[in-house]
Amino acid sequence: MTRIKILALLIIMSITSAAGAADTTTQPPREVRLKIVETSDVHGNFFPYNFITRTPWNGSMARVATFVDSLRSSDGPESVILLDNGDILQGQPTVYYYNFVDTASRHIASEIYDYMSYDAATIGNHDVETGHKVYDRWIEATDVPIMGANVIDTATGLPYLRPYTIIERQGIRTAVIGMLTPGIPMWLPEPLWSGLRFEDITTSAQKWVETVRRKENPDIVIGLFHSGYSDASRRPGLTENACLEVARNVAGFDAILGGHDHQRANRIVTNPEGRPVVLLNPANDAKAVGVLDITLSIDSDGTIIDKRITGSLADVDTLNPSPEYMSHFGAQRQAVENFTGRIIGRSEGLFDSSESLFGPSPFMTLIHRLQLQLTGADISFAAPLSIDAVIKPGDVRVSDMFGLYKYENMLLTMKLTGREIRDYLEESYSIWVDTAATNPGRHLLLFRSKRPSANDNRLRNPAYNFDSAAGIEYTVDITQPKGKRVNITSMADGTPFDPAHTYTVAVNSYRGNGGGDLMTRGAGLSKEEMKQRTVASTDIDLRYYMMKEIEKNGTITPTTDHNWRFVPEALADSLSETDRKIIKGH
Template sequence: MQKQVITILETSDIHGHVLPLHYGLNQEMEVGVAKVASLIKKVRAEGKNTILIDNGDVIQGSPLAYYCARIGTTAPNPMVKILDTLGYDAAVLGNHEFNYGQQTLDQVVRDSSFPWLSANVLAKETGEPLYGQPYIIREYEHGLRVGVLGITTQYIPHWEDPKHIEKMDFADPVTTAKKWVTYLREIEQVDLVVVSYHGGLERDIESGEALEPLTGENQGYQICEEVAGIDVLLTGHQHRDLIARTANDVLVVQPGNNGRFLAKITVTLDQSEGRWKVTGKEGELLAVEGVPVDAEIVSLIQPYEEATQTWLDQPIGVIEGDMLVRDPMEIRTKKHAMIQFINRVQMDAAGVDIASTSLFDNYAPGFPNAVTMRDIVANYIYPNTLKVLRLSGQDIKDALEHSASYFAPYNGENIEVNPKFLYPKPEHYNYDMWDGIEYRIDISRPIGERITRLSYHGSPLQMDGQYDVVMNNYRASGGGNYHMFQGKQVVREVPTEMSELIVEYITRTGTVKAEVEENWSLIHD
């Protein structure tokens, strides 16, 4: 009897992180593909039959990635060069691969010596996979065949700038998986099927209970439950650290984000009567903590890194007063000058007097008195543009109630975050704070009934009134389960990215005063 072992290595949601560095704070962090590379080389040295897959969201998410996509565009994308250097077998299109537009994505694909997979991202004109390759097959000794199918979350049209995806359709991942897994099994005659899905699991692995609204964004559980013939499901998008077995004995893994882990799956197959059968599969997450960086990757990234650091250190302007972030939770419970400033930039760019924004994560440092480009990209980490929506007063109230659900029912002692905004991944960016209206949140009241005061220019907000509101394009499309914004009239679009708008505003103003107008408050009994 023949026996073979296949090792599958997965990265996902690297988000442009190469060196172990937090760019905003300019401090070391235990992240980055330079550390992951050391683990990849170590695993490969220990055995043969290794397949290396990136599961998406690799070209966007760090100042390095932004600089290379938007500023230093003459050189090949460094993330592609790194994946090529490490000998990746394939990469899957993640939702953030589309953030810089199709022209940039097309160039990334052209510069890659490995294929980009996504069976359900289709060219609108032909109905075929966008870059022509839904899967790869690897052949090993004694006729063993392994198929890897790539699939992308179908929810991208709810977030992405329509101009970036106007030539694409996004098919249902479950239907797509059924079609291609069957094809791999029956036509390609593969012995091991791996599905690499840039999406997560919307249900608890053990109980099947919904962890989030079943919108179609994270259909990993459904894929395992409804698609026969899958041995391993590589996942991402939710930034979870996950190894589990789910329906139909599918081994599911997810290696966190920013290059914190390398997922390693070991599959054992035995051959009997001319056919291979999976007899064992195990998964583990190899942490980069304490792992040295790989010298080859550090050398490769150095010229890109030096150019990025020079760009980040450009002086932009001056803040008079305090816009530093010391306690993220305090900012979300009490009006803060930095949030008011971001909203003012949005209102200035759009020519309206109502705006909303969020504190994207708990690492935002705020703005010091001497502002550089580093401070801007550290605080505004996404390549968002702006849209002005015409909303009813009821739409605004519904949005505020959704934001107010960020807080858990008040326990009489501490203000806490609703677990639904923390699991399966942190979603602090889905709590919005508004300027241009006056409102009060009472977290002692039930979710959905927490907005107790709501006015505009001192008069009650009219539920059937019409108001123009500026927000980022992600939120304007309904991202973050703000369904009340979907399908609303777009009065105006501001195509310039917010980081550029902030730079322009500070440069034009010269000295920006840190101001706080107490237009909203949070209370509890």
């Protein structure tokens, strides 16, 4: 072999050896696994006990604590991110007590966030419903960032709350952008949200995802939106449930965690760049949590070369409550139990909200009479806020009042003409009652299913929008279409009812601000007109006045003001008998 060939061979061997050495030092991609856990619409369900029905309760934050503790133990604390999606300050008496009764102690919702080491939360519409004093105190009392990028301070034009937060785990930067459904001005009186305005979620999401990606260079971007999956029927100027719209139309999100509509969702949607976006919603009452499983492959220079995200919904309602959690919050639980267990009077009979679907009932008569008494109005509008509330004969406790009246609504007095009152009722009964003329022999009620049964008895629309009236005499013809059903014959005292006359009307604050569309689609009032027509408002919720009235009188007796009825009566009675069995499950 010549000298030149030997030299060439040595060079080749040297290169091969160097390459081999390089191969042995090349680092394989680093793999990082994260789990993001979401709660939403907890509504004060902090304990495995329902303080309204005074019975054991599925779900609850006590069970979520068990689930999260287990994850942190198995995967490590640095692998778990915990988020809440709002509507935590309304629902169970646990939060009412710390919202309005014990305002000196630290708010229990704030303490739960810190105790469970939440990383971030978004404000919900029912949190805003508690008013500035309550939600500002809740926000200030926790170390957890409460977000709302589209909640704008009108004085500064800047977000009133933190728009986003950056959470670092295992060297990975996760950006969480918080948003709130913007329908607040349509549902709540302005004093509750004074100084604020609410931007469209999609518009705000586009702005903030671009800002966050430019300024923060995150590895993962999550939308934490107190908004539902999709709006089936959009109102002009409002997209209430925008998660699907944002996922499809706004590039930059890896996942969007929803809430608000109390509907479970686990979907994958393609964004404008052709990338998958995971959509999750664990529904309400802390019976389930949403879980994002994230796996990242990271090159030696820190570049993410692969990102895999899957979503799941994990039921927690069968888990044992965390003993440590229950012990830590034992004093708070006892305080709430003492509050709700207090006897305020006695019931001489049964009050059953489900009977309100079929005509006048003791349940609705009690509410109507109180509204008329408190306001001195000519007419009262009210709805059963749930169809499964019952006050049984015997002692009436504070807890019973949360079943009787579910929400913290104020009581308004408004001015409406007789024609507007009739149109308002036409709208109410159109979403409540089927049309027997076009569907003979079917049902009185509008069910969601074409073949409703005791196992599928969901109504097409929420019963809290089924307003009836007191102070007037009227009939509702179930054989006629919307617009020709309601016939008001007189005032309750027998004097004539005049379509051109202006009457004072008692309504709750949700309705008086356009909630349920009875004032807008029905009476035909704009938002500005509703403001102008409001002549008075209570400064405390209606439930408070109900409790005080029962305490003052000592007893409540089931009586019914039969001031309205369905006609033809024989047909209505027959359909009611069928539907009553479906609603009651027997």
